[in-house]
Each structure stands twice: as structure tokens, then as C-alpha cells.
Amino acid sequence: MVTTREKSGVAGRPVGAVVKGRLQQLLAFASLIVIFAFFSVASPFFFTYGNFTAILFSTVVIGTLAIGTTFVIITGGIDLSIGTGMALCAVMSGVFIVNLDLPLAVGLVATVLFGGLMGLVNGINIALLKIPPFIATLAMMLVAEGLALVVSGSAPIYFSEEPAYTKISTGNLIPGVDFPNAVIVLIVVAVIAGVLLTKTVLGRYTYSIGSNEEATALSGIDVRKWKIAVYAFAGLFIGLAGIMISARLGSAQPATGMGYELQAIAAVVIGGTSLSGGKGSIVGTLIGALIISTLNNGLQIMSIPQEWQNVILGCVILVAVYTDILRKKEA
Amino acid sequence: MVTTREKSGVAGRPVGAVVKGRLQQLLAFASLIVIFAFFSVASPFFFTYGNFTAILFSTVVIGTLAIGTTFVIITGGIDLSIGTGMALCAVMSGVFIVNLDLPLAVGLVATVLFGGLMGLVNGINIALLKIPPFIATLAMMLVAEGLALVVSGSAPIYFSEEPAYTKISTGNLIPGVDFPNAVIVLIVVAVIAGVLLTKTVLGRYTYSIGSNEEATALSGIDVRKWKIAVYAFAGLFIGLAGIMISARLGSAQPATGMGYELQAIAAVVIGGTSLSGGKGSIVGTLIGALIISTLNNGLQIMSIPQEWQNVILGCVILVAVYTDILRKKEA
Amino acid sequence: AEGGGAGGGGGQPYIAIVSKGFQHQFWQAVKQGAEEEASKQGARVTFVGPPTEADVEEQINMLTNDIAKSPDALGFAALDSQAAEPLLQQAKSQDIPVIAFDSGVDSDVPLTTVSTDNKAAAAEAAKHMAELVGGSGKVAMVVHDQTSQSGTQRRDGFLEWMEQNAPDIEVLDPQYGGGDQLESANITKSIVSSNPDLKGIYASNEGSAIGVIKGVQESGKQGLQLVGFDSGKAQVDAIRNGTMAGAVTQDPVNMGRQLVIAAMKAINGEDLPETVDTGFKWYDQTNVDDPEIAAVLYD
Amino acid sequence: MTETATPRTLPLLEVEGVDKSFPGVRALSDMRLELRAGEVLALVGENGAGKSTLMKLLSGIHTPDTGTFTLDGEPLTIAGPKHATELGISIIHQEFNLVPHLTVAQNVFIGREPRRARLLLDERRLVRDARELIGRLHLPLDPNAVVGDLTVANQQMVEIAKALSYDPKVLIMDEPTAALNDAEVATLHELIRRFVRPETGVIYISHRMEEIRRIADRVTVIRDGQYVDTVDVAATSTREIIAMMVGRTLADHAGPQGVRADREVLLEVTGLSTKALLKDVTFDLRAGEILGFAGLMGAGRTETARAIVGADPVDGGVLTLRGSRIRIGHPADAVRHGIGYLSEDRKRYGLLLDKDVKANVTLGALARRFTTAGFVHDRAARAAASEYVGSLRIKTPSVDQTTKFLSGGNQQKVVIAKWLARDCDILIFDEPTRGIDVGAKEEIYQLLNELAEQGKSIIMISSELPEVLRMSHRVVVMSEGRVTRILDAAEASQETIMHYATLRPDENVEDAKELGLDPVETGAAEDEEGKA
């Protein structure tokens, strides 16, 4: 029914609601688990430790971008500049570390901050100049796409002289265990983001702005300031994603990145965050990103012809989201 | 500071307001005119009849897609499937006209209806299954991308035997005047869409749904039915765009289309339609599409190095939209 | 090597091919050649590639996934050699023979490289262009990509030949259309209208070529010398009817075939030459119907 | 208002010579106001008189064109909402300003969250503080409930809690009781009495005169954006106040006289049930009848209406219209059968706020009355809209005014106009006079009577018992999702209605066995566990 009005009562929820909430989140894994189970049965190559890490590894870049974007989308905004922005950050990382030969740590921090700077510009355009987020970040997407080529001279920057750089992604921090650092980075970042979103003022105002911007402003909160903060914060993840992708590839590829924004946003939305703002979670986003990467992996492992892979991917996403909707309706 | 504050109502109306409204619409051309004037001064090759028709011609495909999408966006939805969907429609046009050798008119109608069918499926997924538009049309985007390859066998379908087909786009209906049919098609379609949006029940409900879906439903309007209608209607434009692009190229290219959706949505949003629904216009969309294609054309004509073109494009879009916002604030 | 690919075809050798692209005609032709040869030899192939040649990470994911299937041999066209090196080492450690194709992979893992020299092919196109415009005047380039190897080599091969051999020809800054026909057509029209004295346009792949042909037709400009790259029906038609002067084509179908042949040899432990050159050919109105040319054209 | 120990003469807040214009509207001109320390000052005026605008000036949402404010003798400029609260001026808005996705506690303390470090929230303390505040105010709220899930009345409670949490000197309440029933109003008044101390004051806006008599010390009357007078409530009759408000004396109107047994039964509702609340709701509606619905908040009156029109999923039940069974799955079906529903929450379910008055008035009737072959007759639509603006005396510069710029009461009239334009045989009016001024209320009553005279049937859900008693031919009384009694006009009185409205299911022999399933009960039980 169109107009179902959700209600819960005066008399309330504490225990019931919280338990129910947890349960729902667990159930959100349902689609992912079904997909996993299916591929495990369908192919002997799927259910292996090596393939699990492969799936996780392939989730890192999109996952990192998606986590940052989750904040933006919860405010009711959108960020299209994350894909090419990531390429620009990767190039900047090359400039800092290879061309300028800065110490690794300095270069990394500078790259992440550069991402934050891009986000800051987005935030200012959106919050102060009142340019719609779609336009502001679309413009940034174009600018970043061009600048990545300009700065790099349209050629990849190689980190061959910086073996420690690629270790950030491909190394194994845990000795003896074949578990790529990149995945550890993703997990750490996700935990930090999760804490920030649920336990801090930044997170609270992120939800609040997305839920009712006007009421938030009337409550004396400087919405402009916090919006800028959110975009700048999300920008840090663009910088980090730039590091993660170039560390994995051993080079900064200036032309890459276009299309990543759509994938990252898709991960966020599949994870249950509403594009109209006000609700969403980091766990959901990670599940969304994992659903996409597991499907990509599994379909290829099953040797489905590539032209059919997208068709199936599309249908499975539909079904996954639809069952999620049904589940929530019943819960 | 908050949105309500001192917002200029379009008050005090009947006569004054209408004139003012017209004036505003005219002024919306302002950015476009400034861009035009700039290029005319900057390059002797810009301000020529041939180049004007070139700009118009290059607006046709994006413009057609953008017009359909305007309806969808006014309802508060989005359609990501228009790009690859267009490719699929082009392929279907090839199947109908070349492979099945149907009469031209029949093939054209079938193609447009096929686009409508895709839109219908989107509409059903969104209105009945309650799948968020972003996800539903993202899935359709993937499915269409795959199906275009499957149906065409991953090879272009050529219309070499159908000279009349390419005439739809490149021919000159007006004898003696070098004015491509494609542009005429765009204009006719825009006028029809404009009339439908402003003068018919479909258009009114499109706005109402985008403004407040629940209130519209409670007013006794079958929102599900009308939403499906809007997506199906927008789908017709996908079909038409498929015809226009394949007629221009003389072949149906199955791998094309990705990225067109973002351009079309950008045209709509630059044209003043709000992604949160409830307002927008066809004229605005056309202006938005023209701004993009004029910038692309002009920057090339001026022989700006391509890596800088995107940077400039991004900045100009920002400035254009920002001045539009300022103008509206003052008006 | 042990047989048995994923799901069925018991005993059939399985060759996994990770290409630089998928949807585009060139890669579809490679795929077609590989599949034909595989069915002839009783092998099974899968063929995957990222949507654009900028999607390096996606290609790495695809390579990872294919290695996970423990194929009997791996065909690989690297978008970036360095990014793939750890995976190639992994393949080596799993005793999966790797055959490089299209462009060289900068690594000692591949047993052989089935390739084509993009630069030389582009130089060939430049040579014909110089002849066609009579050794002087303005020439424009519509290139499909400014970062991928095929894009840069086909651009640089053309530019370098011109620089060295035709000093009187002014080559305009390359414009990039992403291989998208429509975008390339729009770019072409801008070039034509802003350069009234233009004499020729070079297009670096099939999509660019179709775009250039369309753009020139629509602009109504006569007498431009168009030189293309790759084949495909639209381009071949344009050459037949004189709209386009000629084009260089590589032989992607053969590349696919040679790739599978080399892979089968590797599986059977036979020796392989260091490189297999699949070559390129210039074709124009005069020779387009010659059997050896017709054989390398794909559409 | 009772213990008049301190002399209430010190001016706490003064407004002098304030002008405020919006494009096309002169909302206030030369406005005056004086709030004394320790008093409750009522502010009354017709819909669109400028009450909310004045309050928005005081709370920093709008800035005045001219004029001065004085607080405690100090001249004062109010820079914004935050500044206003810092100065000690708190407002409860007529239209809520809550964040729907956040909980009650989070809403109450938004912007002032207790923190453990600069950025880290202390959620436990937040909930504890909220619980403490809510307890102190005796409000029936759960601090962890999500605000968007609450009923209008409870959202109003959240607004109240939030405003009081600032511990203000001046508390402004813009129609705080519009969404409340009598018991809740009593709670609120209790709250106000406790709030008023010698150093604080309350500005209280309401259209309900009896409330004003109960709570206010003085009343300021404004009309058309201009100051009329300020009088002592005790020394002035309601009739006089109303006369100052509307600028004329209103005549009393007679209401309907009782059961219309002579008329055919138009709609029969049998055994209507929903998963959430309703149990076996059965009643019938006759042609030309006004059927009142009374009950406490949460009794299920709105739920019944929404179930009938197909806005909420129904679990069971049969609808019979003119003797034949009908099925309704969507409000569109209901309207097609001639059943219209005017929601109690106009902002959310009633209006296209960013569209003009014309679009709103003609929305429901568009396809029926204003189109041929799908094309809209703009001129006819405009004419019709203008007609309703005139006949309902909707205060708006024109039919092209964006609805969100109308005053609350006038917005309500726009929704009513929409249903009049659609011309349904059965109209379900849920709290139709919410936020409507005394004069306009009379007009609406008259309108309902006229509609009934024409043979239309009306279900009138109202939380104002006098209104129900005055208007209804019969009264359906509901309690906790059930119909406990259907009273004829003759037997209906405040006492009988309240008796049946508070009748609990366990006193109802038939339903006693279902007691355990009652949502209210389970909810309360969970709450207890939560505290333990």
C-alpha cells in the first residue's frame, strides 16, 4: 500500500526494538549468505580460502569509497566525484611519493588530506553556494578526471622504487597468514566509520540533516558547517581509496575511476541506505559492497559468458533487494 | 539560512506573476547565451550556421533521453537504464528492421514500444514491488547492457540496406535547407513532451507524485498506476533515442550507451529540475542539454587540449548553475 | 598438465583468457578466433575483459578469479604489466602456463607473446596519409584513448612517423573520443569547422573511424583524406565507396587463433617461439576484395 | 492562574511597532504585544491574522522589517533560532520541527547532546536525561521511540519536552493543543502552571476559547496583522473576545437533531480488523447523516478511516455500499466509490506543500471535473479554485500562492476545499477543524450541515467532544481498536461518551479473552522490562 504509515507506540520499545534491530541487521546478511551458498554448491573453485580473500580484496576499493559515500547519502546528498577523484588522489600520491620523493608516511597523509580537500570544495559548493549535490559533485568529477590527466601527463606513475607502498595493499601484516593488508585496512576503516556514524556528534548530525534539514537548522545546529564537514570527511575516503588502488596496482592510473561512483553508490543503496537521506549504516554498506563483489566473482568462477554476467547480476540485485523489502515489511 | 526563510513566494499574481514567470524562463537562457557569446568572440569558427546545426545535432540523443527522464525525475525517481537501454533499443531496431526485415514504419514503432516495455518493467518494479528507483533502474541498466550484446551477438547491426533508416536522422526534410531531420525530431518530441507535462493529467500527476506521493494517493489518485505510466512513457524516449543514435551511425552498436545516463540526468538537473521531485520543465532540460553540448563543441573548436576540456567543463557548469541560483534568489 | 576445467568437459583442456576489453569489435574478433581454434583442438576457452582499457583494477580482479579456477593455460593481455606481475608469479607457482597477447607483458612469466605492433601499424597509416595529402598540409587525429597502450601507441606511432618523415605536414593536437562513435563524430565536426584548411583525418580504432566518417559526411566537407584503423563493416563499406581512403587492420581473429595454438602447445609441453607476430595490413579500395585482405577483415 | 500571590505587572517581553511583509502579503503592521512576568498571555486571532508570524519573529526564524523587541527591559535583536533559545525564548511551533528518523531523546537534546569527549556522544546520559525530563513533565513518551513512528499527538509532546528542556524565560506555544485530546490538554495545562514562575511567562496561541479561559490571565487579540486589544480574561466574556477577533458578533447555529432513521443505509462496515489495532469494527452510515466518532487518542478512529479507504492494509472485514459489497485496495478505489478521506495530518497526507492553492484544490477532482481527453482545463480549474477560496474564505493573495506560505488554518481549509471539489457521497473528515479559528469553525459546521442536507454522508472524527455532540446525528465511541457503543444524539453526552471511550476490553465480556494481545498492554510491559 502506498501510504502505509509506520507507527509504534507511545509505550515503547527499549528492549524489544533493540533486539529486533540487531536481528534485522543479521538477516540483512541473508541475501549475501544465499548467494554464497549457491556459488559454493555451483562451483568447486568458489568455496576456498584463496577465493574468499580474493573476494574481500576486490571489495576494498569500492568498499572504501562506499563507506565515505554512506555519510554523504545519509545527509540526503550524493557524491559523483568519488570515482575520478580517486584517480586524481592516486596520481597525487604518485606525485608526493615518487615525484617529490616525500617520506612514505608524509605522502600518505598528504594524499588522504588531498581527498579531504576535494570533499571540502564539494561541501562548500553545496552548503554555502547551495549548488545541488548532484551538480556540484558532477562538476568535481569532470574536474578531477581532467586534472588526473594533466598532473600525471596522461601516463601512469609507477611506484617501482617504493616497495613499501605496494605492501600497504598486498603485504601480509599477519605473519604466516595469507591475508592481504588491504582487507585489514578496509575493516579498520569500516570500524572507525561505524563508530563515528553511531557514536559521535558528526554521525548524529549526519542523520539529522538527512532526516529534516530545516528542523535541524532550527534546532540551532549550523547545518552548513556540518554538511561541509561531512563532505570533507567523505573526501578522506576518496584519498584513502586512491592509495589503496594505486598500492594494489603498483601504479597510479590517471584514466581509471570513472564508473566506480555508480558501483559505490549502488553498494550503499543495496545496503539499505536511502537516497532520500536520514537512514543507513556502515554494516549495510559493507554487505552491499560484498554482494556486488561476490556476484562478480562467482559468476566468473562459474564461467558464465560475460555478456550474460551483467544480465544475471542485474536480476540478482533486484531479487536481493526485493526480498530485503519483503523481510522488512514482515518484521 | 533555512530554506523557508524569506523565500520569495510567487505571490501577488495573476498578471504580474505570469509575466515574471515568462521572464524567468527567458533568463534561464542567460548562461547559455553568455557561453554562446563567449565562444563566438573566442573563435571565428564557432558562430556559423554549420556549427549551430552541428551543436543541435549533437544534442539530439542526450536531449531525447533527457526529456523522458525529466518526467521520471519530476516524480522524484531516477532512471539509470536509459544509456544501455538505448543501446538495447538500437539493437532491437536492427533486429526488427534488418534481421526480421519488417517494414520500416513497423520496425520503428516496435522499437519505440520496446523502449516503453523496458520502462514498464522499471515502473512495475518501482511502483508495485517498491524497489527504490535507483536500484530498479540500475538492475535494468545491467540487464540491458548484457542483452544488447546477447541479442546482437556482440556485433553491430548495419542498416546499409535501409537508406531510409539513416534519413530519419541525417536527411533533410526541409528541402534545400541543410537542417538535419534529427533536430526536427528532437523539437517535435520536446513540444509534445512539454504539452503532455503541462497540459495533461499525466503531467499534473507527475508533479503531484513528486511533490507528495502520499497526499496524492490519499486524494484518490492511483499512484502506482501513474508511476508505471510515467516510467513506461519515459521508456518510449529510450526507444526513440535508440532509433536516433543508430540512424545517425547507420548501425546499431551494442556496446555503446554507458555513461549517457549520467549526461542526460546532468542535462535535466542543470535545467533546473530537482532530483527530489515536484518541479522541473522540458524547456529547462533542453537548455541544460544545450549547455553541455555547446560547451563540448566550443571547447573543441577553440582547440583546448582535451585534458583541460573536462576541467573547464566542470567549472563552467558550476558557475552556470550558481548564477542561475543567484538569479532565482533575486527574482 | 592436469585437465578438467570448471563444471564439465571432463578431460578437455581449459584455457582462460583475460583480455583488455570485451564489448568492442576488436576484442570480439579475438574471442571469435580463440573459440574457433579451441573447438578445432577440442579445448574449452573462457574470454573476459573489462569494459574499458582504463579499468586496470577490474582486469586484475578478473585475472585473480580466472587463476582461482586453475586453468590449464592462461591467455593474458595486460592493461598494466606491473599491476599483474604478482598474479603472474602466482600462476607460475601453480604451474599454469601464461601466454601474453596483443601487447607484450613486461614480465618473464609468459612463455610467448602473440602480438601485434601497434606503433608500426600506426606508422603505416601515417605513411599512407602523407602520400594521400601530398606530403604537406594540416592533418587531424581522432584517437580512442589517451592512456591505454593501444591508444598511445597508435597515436605515437603516427606522430613519430610524421615528425621524422613528413616535416611539412602539420598534425593537430590529438582529440580523444573514447572510441564512442557519437562522441567521435561530434569531435570531428568541430575539427572540420574550426580548420577549414584541413586535408586529412586519422582515426585510431573502429569506433573513432566510424565517428570520423559520420562527422565528415554530416559536415558536408568534400575532399578530406580519411585514414582509419581496424575493420568492421561500416569502415569497409566506407573504403569501398571512397569515403575513407584506407585503413590499417591488424588480424585479431588470427591473434585469437594463435593464442590458443600457443596455449595448447604449452599445455602439451612443446617449445614455443619467443614471439608470434600476427601482423597488420593496409587496405584500401584497390585491395579490399583481395582474398588475403578479406581474410583479415572482420565484421 | 489560581494562586495570585505575586503582582503580575513587570513587563517581561515587549513588542513595539513591528511590521512584517512577505511578497504579496502584509502579515503584520505596527504590531504590539506585552508579556508580563509570571503570566500566561493568550494570543488569539483568525486564521492568517499573523499570530505564527509574530512568534516566528520572536524566535528568530524571521527578521522584522521594522519594530523593536525588549526583554527584561533590555532592547534586543534576535539573530536566529539558536540565539533566541540562548536569550531564553523557546518556541513550540505550530508545524513541527522534529527530525523524524531520530528518537525522542535525540530530538529533545539535539544540538546539546551530552558528550564524553569533544565529539563522542554519551548516549546513555542522553537517554537518562531525557527520561528524567519526560518523567518530570509527566509526558507519556518513551525516550527511545523513533519520532517518525509517533502519532501527531505524541510528536506534539516531544516538541513540548524539547522547548521546556531549554529552561526558558519565555515559552511560546503556537497551537500546542490542536492535536491533543482533553486529557492531554489537561496534562499540558498542568505543565504550564508548573512552569509559570514570577520570572517567566508564556505566550499561548489557541483557537479553543474554553482552554484560554482555563489557562490564560490576559488575552491579546489581533486581526488582519494588526493589534486590536489586550484584556483580562476573567473580566471578559468569550463572546466579546470572539467579537474582537472577527470584528462582528457570531450567531449561534443549531446542530442536527438526531437519528435520521428515515434515510437508507449507505455504507455498512462489518467486522473491520487490522493487524495493528482494529478488532471487529462494525457500524453503518446513513444517507444525509453526520456520524461522529469519539474516543481517546489511539482509540483507532483514524485507523478505522484509513482502513476503510484502503490506505492501510486490512486484515478482515466487509464493506457494503448501497447494499452491494465493495472491495477497496487503494484510496483510488475508495474515491471511485465516492468515499473521500481528509486526513488529520494535513502536512504529511493532505497537501502538496510546494504547489499552489489551485493545484491542491483541484487535485482530487482533476480527472473528473477539469479534463477532456486527458487535457486539463486550466481556466475552469482556476475558476473553481477561486470559488472555493472565496466561499471558504481562505486567506491567500491568490490561487497561485504556494500552499506552504499559507497559515496553518488556511492550509486546512485548502484540504477541505479539495474534498468539496471532488464531490464524494461519503466524506470522512478526520479532525476537520484542527487549527481552524472560531469563526471559520462555525462556517465549517454549517458547511457540514449543508452537505448532510444535500444527502451526503459524513463521518466526523473529532477529539473535541462539544463538537462531536453538537454536530452528530449519532456517535460511534471507540476504545482500544473496538467500537464500544453507538449512541443516538439523544443519549450522547460528555459523560456517556467518556464512559464508553474509557471502557477497557476486560470490562467487555466478549473480548476479555483477547486481552493478552492488546498492543498497548504489551508495549507497556516491554517498557517496564527495559527499565529493569
Ligand SMILES: Nc1ncnc2c1ncn2[C@@H]1O[C@H](COP(=O)(O)OP(=O)(O)OP(=O)(O)O)[C@@H](O)[C@H]1O
Ligand atoms: N500504545 C500504542 N502502541 C502502539 N501503537 C499505538 C499505541 N497507541 C496508539 N498507537 C497507534 O497509533 C494509532 C492511533 O490510532 P488512531 O490514530 O486511529 O487513533 P485516533 O482514535 O484517531 O486518535 P488520534 O488521532 O487522536 O491519535 C493507532 O494506529 C495505533 O497503531
Ligand SMILES: Nc1ncnc2c1ncn2[C@@H]1O[C@H](COP(=O)(O)OP(=O)(O)OP(=O)(O)O)[C@@H](O)[C@H]1O
Ligand atoms: N513565508 C511566508 N511567505 C508568504 N506569506 C506568508 C509566509 N508566512 C506567512 N505568510 C502569510 O502571512 C499571513 C499570516 O500568517 P500566520 O501564519 O502568521 O497566521 P496565523 O495567525 O498563525 O494563522 P493560523 O491561525 O491559521 O495559524 C498569512 O496570510 C500567511 O499566508
Ligand SMILES: [Mg+2]
Ligand atoms: Mg499559525
Ligand SMILES: [Mg+2]
Ligand atoms: Mg486520529
